[in-house]
Amino acid sequence: MTDEVLVTHEDGIATITINRPDQRNAVNRAVSYGVCAAVDELDARDDLRVGILTGAGGTFCAGMDLKAFLRGEVTRVEGRGILGIAMTPPKKPLIAAVEGYALAGGFEAVLACDLLVAARDAKFGLPEAKRGLAAAAGGLLRLPRLLPPRIALELALTGEMVTAGRLDRYGLVNALVEPGEALAEAKRLARKIIANAPMSVAASKRVMVEQQDWTLEEMFARQAEITGHLLASEDAREGATAFAEKRVPEWKGR
Structure with missing residues (x-):
């Protein structure tokens, strides 16, 4: 450097x-x-x-x-x-x-x-x-x-x-x-x-950058390819649990 x-x-x-x-x-x-x-x-x-x-x-x-x-x-x-x-x-x-x-x-x-x-x-x-x-x-x-x-x-x-x-x-x-x-x-x-989940941030940025060139017919399928894994992630469960328990989430990035 x-x-x-x-x-x-x-x-x-x-x-x-x-x-x-x-x-x-x-x-x-x-x-x-x-x-x-x-x-x-x-x-x-x-x-x-x-x-x-x-x-x-x-x-x-x-x-x-x-x-x-x-x-x-x-x-x-x-x-x-x-x-x-x-x-x-x-x-x-x-x-x-x-x-x-x-x-x-x-x-x-x-x-x-x-x-x-x-x-x-x-x-x-x-x-x-x-x-x-x-x-x-x-x-x-x-x-x-x-x-x-x-x-x-x-x-x-x-x-x-x-x-x-x-x-x-x-x-x-x-x-x-x-x-x-x-x-x-x-x-x-x-x-x-x-403060937010790292995988959610990464997926959100990627969708918002790449979607500019997507057609109307393909946009939701293309989005699902990038964000679909989030719902089943450990961080998704941690986010819901932390909300219910009124505490700060401890993100794992997985």
Whole structure:
């Protein structure tokens, strides 16, 4: 793991911090592969339940390091895109905690996350058109699914920044907080997820991500393939028993 990506594990939460504040946390090869490795560890370890992606020094991520790009450095993970999540997001929930700027690949990383906590003064944008590029790390694909199409098109075509408040009005932000509070609020949100059964969380995320491409005729059958095992699980019995006994469930993940 590179020192340009800091990772901490605490109470089931993996906090992944892009640590290049002097470069506004711009993404070079080391950052992409470092975040990718941390996300893979999140998925691989049973004791880790939720990931948080954030940036050091009051900025989330300014996108691809253009100086590294000009040097010929590949700033994406082969076959997986920027930060290793653009094309292959983790199976477990990933929360973006955004302070300052989330631009270009930084905004696209936010869109690859499942939930977003943003400071009120945070700013987002896809300025690729201003640089002769395109937001091909997921921005052009995910943004129209998450925002009204004309608003998504406006952001892609103008390359202008948009405030967290405006994105909140369109439903993209889960929690809008005071500056400096994004990470703390993301951890509170993570703890709410961790309180629930791990298999239920995993199945719920998978259905909600994959169902976008299901037809009406197949959707319930496809859902049953993913969620059918839950009813017979130990955790289902534990959830019902804990409710009846008015206590906190002790999840086994099976």
